[in-house]
Amino acid sequence: MxxxxxxxxxxxxxxxxxHHLLDRENVLGPVMLAPxxxxxxxxxxxxxxxxxxYAFSDASTGSxxxxxxxxxxxxxxxxxxxxxxxxxxxxVFTILSQVVVIVLATILGFVMTANFRGKWIxxxxxxxxxxxxxxxxxxxxxxxxxxxxxPFNWILGQLHVVAEGxxxxxxxxxxxxxxxVVALQAWRTMPLAAVILMAGLTSIPPELNExxxxxxxxxxxxxxxxxxxxLTPIMMVAILFGIVATFTDMAAVYILTHGGPGDATQVLxxxxxxxxxxxxxxxxxxxxxVFMFPVLxxxxxxxxxxxxxxxxx
Amino acid sequence: xVARAQAVTAARxxxxxxxxxxxxxxxxWATFTSFKADADLYTVGHVxxxxxxxxxxxxxxVLFQExxxxxxxxxxxxxxxxxxxxxxxTAVPAAYAIARLTGEWGGRLAMAVFVIYLVPPTLLFxxxxxxxxxxxxxxxxxxxxxxxxxxxxxxxxWLLVGFFRSIPRDIEEQAMVDGYxxxxxxxxxxxxxxxxxxxxxxxFTFALTTNDFVYAVAFISxxxxxxxxxxxxxxxxxxxxxxxxxxxxxxxxxxxxxxLAYNFFLxxxxxxxxxxxxxx
Numbered sequence: 001m002x003x004x005x006x007x008x009x010x011x012x013x014x015x016x017x018x019h020h021l022l023d024r025e026n027v028l029g030p031v032m033l034a035p036x037x038x039x040x041x042x043x044x045x046x047x048x049x050x051x052x053x054y055a056f057s058d059a060s061t062g063s064x065x066x067x068x069x070x071x072x073x074x075x076x077x078x079x080x081x082x083x084x085x086x087x088x089x090x091x092v093f094t095i096l097s098q099v100v101v102i103v104l105a106t107i108l109g110f111v112m113t114a115n116f117r118g119k120w121i122x123x124x125x126x127x128x129x130x131x132x133x134x135x136x137x138x139x140x141x142x143x144x145x146x147x148x149x150x151p152f153n154w155i156l157g158q159l160h161v162v163a164e165g166x167x168x169x170x171x172x173x174x175x176x177x178x179x180x181v182v183a184l185q186a187w188r189t190m191p192l193a194a195v196i197l198m199a200g201l202t203s204i205p206p207e208l209n210e211x212x213x214x215x216x217x218x219x220x221x222x223x224x225x226x227x228x229x230x231l232t233p234i235m236m237v238a239i240l241f242g243i244v245a246t247f248t249d250m251a252a253v254y255i256l257t258h259g260g261p262g263d264a265t266q267v268l269x270x271x272x273x274x275x276x277x278x279x280x281x282x283x284x285x286x287x288x289x290v291f292m293f294p295v296l297x298x299x300x301x302x303x304x305x306x307x308x309x310x311x312x313x
Numbered sequence: 314x315v316a317r318a319q320a321v322t323a324a325r326x327x328x329x330x331x332x333x334x335x336x337x338x339x340x341x342w343a344t345f346t347s348f349k350a351d352a353d354l355y356t357v358g359h360v361x362x363x364x365x366x367x368x369x370x371x372x373x374x375v376l377f378q379e380x381x382x383x384x385x386x387x388x389x390x391x392x393x394x395x396x397x398x399x400x401x402x403t404a405v406p407a408a409y410a411i412a413r414l415t416g417e418w419g420g421r422l423a424m425a426v427f428v429i430y431l432v433p434p435t436l437l438f439x440x441x442x443x444x445x446x447x448x449x450x451x452x453x454x455x456x457x458x459x460x461x462x463x464x465x466x467x468x469x470x471w472l473l474v475g476f477f478r479s480i481p482r483d484i485e486e487q488a489m490v491d492g493y494x495x496x497x498x499x500x501x502x503x504x505x506x507x508x509x510x511x512x513x514x515x516x517f518t519f520a521l522t523t524n525d526f527v528y529a530v531a532f533i534s535x536x537x538x539x540x541x542x543x544x545x546x547x548x549x550x551x552x553x554x555x556x557x558x559x560x561x562x563x564x565x566x567x568x569x570x571x572x573l574a575y576n577f578f579l580x581x582x583x584x585x586x587x588x589x590x591x592x593x
Binding site for chain 1: 428
């Protein structure tokens with residue numbers, strides 16, 4: 001690893017000493033890493049610590065200084081009804097949307113692994129929800145779910161489910177609004193999960209299934225005893241990405257419902273934003289955000305565990 | 314057997330069409346809406362799936378001529394270019410060092426870098442808003458230039474590590490034997506071979522900076538400094554005046570190029586995720 005390689009290199013050297021030093025791998029490595037590490041420590045590491053510092057303080061956007069107030073910010077946060085709704089919604093939205101994603105992404109992954117004509121256009125279309133900036137697709141949904149002009153209203157009117165021309169409060173009625181946000185989150189995280197599953201499916205050696213078929217295992221038996229168990233680890237990666245995306249997102253709620261009606265669709269990220277930026281209370285906003293941390297930590301640990309296992313292979 | 318195969322093919326197409334509709338319908342609807350005349354769009358009772366009045370380009374023209382849409386596009390583009398430069402300047406050397414020079418602890422560092430990719434903007438935006446304010450960058454595109462590499466550099470580094478590892482060491486060692494310094498050898502041999510990876514980083518960085526919503530709405534207040542993805546939904550619908558056709562045109566005009574870009578690097582991205590690339 002660290003054999004000296006300096007003798008090979010001094011050919012067109014103007015500053016021999018610097019070059020000599022940089023040709024030593026144990027010096028060059030850290031030097032090359034330094035810019036990235038300094039940057040990440042300053043703009044991810046320090047802010048991450050500051051979130052916790054703010055949560056124990058009375059920091060606000062109005063004043064440049066702040067003092068520590070112990071747990072009182074947390075006490076206020078936990079006592080707040082909106083916060084509790086937001087916490088519950090964040091968990092419920094994430095679980096519901098990811099259950100939908102597991103089912104749909106598995107089906108899509110299966111049909112997309114086959115080779116067929118026109119695959120590229122199908123792939124382009126099914127990837128759109130993932131590739132489009134969430135704020136813009138939420139805007140498209142906002143129009144699609146317009147209470148007066150939604151195409152679904154017209155269809156429901158034709159089917160006489162609702163009287164023709166009556167508004168349907170897709171985003172203005174609690175259950176419908178919750179359903180709309182969950183649907184949007186499932187819709188936008190599903191394509192990535194499907195794509196990751198596709199990669200997993202193609203990496204299963206076909207001989208396994210062929211041999212099992214020869215041994216008399218039927219389609220469903222092979223599906224449940226070979227394919228699904230082999231897919232589980234990669235499915236987990238897909239779902240972990242989906243969990244992070246849904247759990248920490250604020251754009252969908254911010255644009256689609258503004259957290260409403262009332263606070264029925266408020267989530268931690270949006271409530272933290274409204275409190276910290278729009279109401280200017282950094283401390284309260286940070287205390288709300290801190291409640292995202294345990295789930296993120298859990299996801300990171302699971303990812304790392306999987307990574308370590310992959311390295312053994 | 315033939316009948317069965319045909320049935321399978323037919324069933325597959327039914328499923329595929331279902332998914333294509335599910336995924337693309339909001340965009341198809343947006344496109345269809347963009348060309349509708351006001352009197353057509355806003356009349357309850359009109360069949361919404363038809364052009365009851367002749368389609369019009371008027372609202373697309375309004376988007377380009379009478380809104381700040383093009384300003385948003387220019388801001389996003391400028392930010393994208395600068396962030397690409399910063400991302401490459403930090404990620405390329407770091408990835409090379411992790412892949413070649415640091416051995417055991419480099420691998421662990423690669424994992425740490427990947428984990429940083431999972432720290433979301435919605436957790437960091439409050440302290441960052443204060444840092445941005447203290448640096449005097451609030452309401453300036455430079456605030457976004459400063460923070461966007463936190464989104465792009467970790468992932469790019471992780472991606473490039475995989476690329477550098479797939480290039481045989483012999484190639485640059487041969488160049489070093491031939492008299493090049495390590496830096497010279499890397500520039501002449503490794504970087505050209507890693508070009509697809511560098512291109513992926515460029516596209517990915519553009520896509521991610523376009524995607525951000527949180528930082529843009531938290532740091533930027535005047536519409537002349539807004540990016541596309543925050544400016545269109547926030548600035549173009551200030552007040553209660555919605556001009557839906559223009560908004561939908563903007564959505565589609567951004568969604569399509571970004572999707573094309575993603576399709577370009579998707580295979581590489583998936584390969585990395587799927588084949589244990591997470592191990593760094």
